Amino acid sequence: MDLTPLRQRLLTALAGDPEGAPPWVLRLSEGDDAGYFPENGAAWTVHAGTATLIAGIRALLVQALHPGALAGVHDFSRYREDPLGRLAGTVRWVICVTYGSTEQADAETARVGRFHQQVKGTYQSTEGRAVAYSAADAELVEWVHLAFADAFLTSHRTYGGPIPGGPDAYVAEWATAGRLMRVKEPPRTADELARALESYRVRGILQGGPRVDDVVRFLRRPPVGGGMALGYRLFFAAAVATIPKELRRLLGVRRSVLPVVTLTRAVLPIVTRVLESGGPRAHDRAHERIRRVRSNASG
Numbered sequence: 001m002d003l004t005p006l007r008q009r010l011l012t013a014l015a016g017d018p019e020g021a022p023p024w025v026l027r028l029s030e031g032d033d034a035g036y037f038p039e040n041g042a043a044w045t046v047h048a049g050t051a052t053l054i055a056g057i058r059a060l061l062v063q064a065l066h067p068g069a070l071a072g073v074h075d076f077s078r079y080r081e082d083p084l085g086r087l088a089g090t091v092r093w094v095i096c097v098t099y100g101s102t103e104q105a106d107a108e109t110a111r112v113g114r115f116h117q118q119v120k121g122t123y124q125s126t127e128g129r130a131v132a133y134s135a136a137d138a139e140l141v142e143w144v145h146l147a148f149a150d151a152f153l154t155s156h157r158t159y160g161g162p163i164p165g166g167p168d169a170y171v172a173e174w175a176t177a178g179r180l181m182r183v184k185e186p187p188r189t190a191d192e193l194a195r196a197l198e199s200y201r202v203r204g205i206l207q208g209g210p211r212v213d214d215v216v217r218f219l220r221r222p223p224v225g226g227g228m229a230l231g232y233r234l235f236f237a238a239a240v241a242t243i244p245k246e247l248r249r250l251l252g253v254r255r256s257v258l259p260v261v262t263l264t265r266a267v268l269p270i271v272t273r274v275l276e277s278g279g280p281r282a283h284d285r286a287h288e289r290i291r292r293v294r295s296n297a298s299g
Contacts, residue, residue, distance in 0.1 A: 009228055010275060016088035020281065024092055024108070028285035031101025032293060036177075039290055042163050042170035043177075046152055047098045048283050050268045050275070051159040056090065057219060058239035059151035064215045065206040065250055066143045068133035071123035074211055097177050099286035109180045138184060139205075145178040145186055146197050153190065154242050159264055201246060208250040216251055231267065238264040 008018035016022055037043040046052075064070045096108035119135035133140065153170050156163065163170050167190040178186030187193040200206050224232055237260040240253050248254065275281065280288075 009226075010271070012088075016092075020275075022092075024096055024104075025282055025285065027104055028096070028099050028282055029288045029292075031103055031289055033101050033103075034290050034293060035099065035101050035286065036105055036180075037098055037173055039287070040164065041173060042165050043098050043173040044283060044286075045164055046156045046160070046170050047094060048281070049156055049160040050271045051155040052094075052152060053268075053271070054159060054235050054238045054242075054264065055152040055155035057236055058155055058242060059148050060219060061216065061239065061251055061253075062147040062151060062243065062247060063144055064212050065208070065247060066140065066147075066200065067123050067125070067205075067207055067209075067211075068131070068137065068140045069143055070211055070215065071121060071133050072119045072135050072140070073215070075121050076119045095282045097180065099282050101289065105180070112181075136182075138182075141181055142178075142183050142186075142196075143200065145181060145183045146193065146200075149174050149178075149187075149193055150197055151239075153193070155239070158242050158261065159238065159268055206247070206250055208252060212250070213252055216253060231271075234260060234263060234267060 011020035012018050017025075064073065093108055093112050097105045100108065116135035120133065122130045122132050125131050135141070149171060152174075153167055156170075157167065168188075171190050171193050172188045175183075175186035175188050187196050220233075220236055221229075222232065237256040237258070240248065241255050241260050243251070243253070
């Protein structure tokens with residue numbers, strides 16, 4: 001069976017390139033240091049797994065519960081006009097920061113920061129008053145980091161394999177990415193992460209509503225066709241299955257009656273084989289850079 005067409009569709013969605021080798025991926029083999037994260041460590045392992053496909057959906061759903069974050073997406077994101085482009089842009093930042101040299105990671109973070117400087121406006125609170133927001137606000141930056149870290153950690157724990165050093169190692173490592181994005185005190189353990197997330201709900205900051213419903217409807221059935229549409233519906237259900245009940249209620253979603261966790265665990269290894277059926281992946285290029293750096297240091 002020729003897996004090339006499916007692989008190309010997946011790589012176009014994830015990297016914006018049918019071969020998975022846009023210029024920013026090729027640059028992962030360049031640079032003069034090992035980067036911000038230990039080779040084959042917790043962040044490398046979590047972000048290399050195909051459970052990230054589910055984590056991305058989960059992160060977008062949970063992030064939408066903060067009205068400021070939702071307003072930024074509604075007012076500035078091109079997710080409706082170009083959902084795959086929006087996804088590829090997020091993937092680019094994650095991959096460059098995780099596997100790139102510090103120079104590449106810093107440049108990519110600066111690129112995202114320049115865009116965030118433009119993201120500002122107002123939204124209506126539940127009381128009907130106008131509230132100013134900016135993507136650079138400390139609370140919004142923290143919320144996005146928390147929702148991201150929780151989504152990727154929870155998805156990997158549910159659908160992936162072991163994490164070197166365990167969940168705390170991932171949270172501690174990914175705190176570096178939080179600091180790069182100017183999060184003042186990112187959590188460093190899984191318990192700290194869970195408490196920080198829950199504090200937003202307890203303080204009444206998170207809320208549902210028509211805009212959230214609109215995002216959920218779009219994320220439930222985005223404009224993808226063919227076999228990818230069937231797979232995406234499974235991954236959406238898999239993401240919902242990992243979201244706590246209180247947040248599912250705000251999102252207006254329910255867990256599927258189907259055994260989606262079992263089905264997803266069966267499907268993800270197939271997706272892994274599809275993606276690995278072609279050329280080098282991002283972490284392979286990072287390994288290449290690190291071997292060169294070590295060789296130069298020892299020679």
